[in-house]
Amino acid sequence: METLIETKDVSFYYNFGEENQSDEILHGVSLSIPKGQFIAVLGHNGSGKSTLAKHFNAIYLPSGGTVYVDGLDTLEEDKLFEIRRRIGMVFQNPDNQLVATVVEEDVAFALENLGVPPDEIRRRVDEALQTVRMSDYAKHAPHQLSGGQKQRVAIAGVLAMAPSCIVFDEPTAMLDPQGRREVMDTILDLSRQQGTTIVMITHYMDEAALADRVVVMDDGRILLDGVPRKVFADVELMKSVGLDVPQVTDLSFRLRQKGIPLPADVLTPEEFADALVAYLEGAPDQGGTQETGDA
């Protein structure tokens, strides 16, 4: 598959080469993200997730190594516009994103910079606000919104851009459960229907379970990289690096330790219910979760 983002042996220091240069934050990270993939990035606080993600649209430039976006080297200044056009980013804190004084202007902001015609801007802004259910707040000021409402508007701004890749930095951290489901549905829809490449940083294991691939960062390095079913199956390893697994994966793990033969790679409530019912009814495990691991 064609590669969209490629980091090669990237190292990074804040304030590189200056007096107040930080410790090394990223230690030679190499990662290749194919076009159309939905990848979840996990890792403890301060492990370097946001720092790495900001390399994908050239907000940060590597101190060592290289980052290519669709074949464009992020170190080449004249490529910046092309890179930012391809990679949209939803920041961890919406306040760093919301720049205009009116919600709809904010959502239109990037589109204006991209030179999109006014009618088209109008259409895309309305559609994006509708997707995140914030149409009623189009004329509000961002500071008049609740925490979760701000987060929705920040997401709308990037949806309106319709870039070929969106980097979401903890997009659901402030959302209610329904809002989280809706955002995850939107992300899955972008991924499956529009072929958008998705990089999603999250601390919610059940969200990461929906991705095609999970990358686990630990102290500025990539520790694990694989399909969710494989990554989450090692409950003890995940917990040892400060992470977790979905509740049902944990439940299955605990019961297995008590001698109940449930599969190690259960990821959703439905799968767990299937597996337990199969066990109770004495049937061989037909959830088939083990075999479909790479699907």
Add this chain to the structure above:
Amino acid sequence: MSVVKVESLSHVYGKGTPFEKTAVDGVDLEIQQGEFVGVIGHTGSGKSTLIQHLNGLLKPTQGRVLINGKDIWAKGADIRRTRFEVGLVFQYPEYQLFEETVYKDIAFGPRNMGLREEEIRDAVADAVRFVGLKAKHMERSPFELSGGQKRRVAIAGVIAMRPQVLILDEPTAGLDPKGRDMILEQIKRYHEQTGSTVLLVSHSMEDIARYTTKLLVMNHGRIFAYDEPQNVFARADELIALGLDVPQVTHVFSLLRQRGYEIASKPPLTVEEASEEILRYLMRRKGNGTC
């Protein structure tokens, strides 16, 4: 005695403007000393607005707020003291952090309370341990930290004041799972050791189910329920209709019930409870000789 009492409280933002919004609408609430209250509700339901009244950050449009029986806005009342008694950790830590170093930020509250320098140092050291920050972060600017690290500084700043009522607005948003469990455990310990009252606003049904003794459910500026968590989570369909949910393991038990397996009379709220219920069920089955 109730430590927090709210009487027909309403809050209207932008009164008389096109954006007028009644964010809290005639709320009556009484919280007993020593309770650990979870606050849940859909986006924009008025949670942050309500709790900002409890330490006087927002002034009621209507109604009264009483802390330890005293109206905090009564003539001659000392609102500054209320802010020491009722500590509030903001939803976005950036709103709370402003000093040039992490140490100064955490020391800000204790210093304002008039503590002596070595008392301040102790209070900061305790708070730093509480949230699991590293010593090397102390002299850094709070703005040069990761999202989860900032959150820890914001929590430490309020803990350092050892408030009688501790209010946390989404304290675990942005924390990694280990940090989340660690800090919630610390809050629980603080709650138990000091007998303080805790209000925890959260969208994580899992965290709410694990720690709280009472659950306040907000819906469009009003109270939908104020009850024990078990009773609230038994109303799964209503919660989902409000944009909320039940913990994932609780959901598993209703799936099993739909398939004809009544594993437990009351659905479990945590992974530990779920595991025990299933094991107990299996034992019972064995005992009955059905397999």
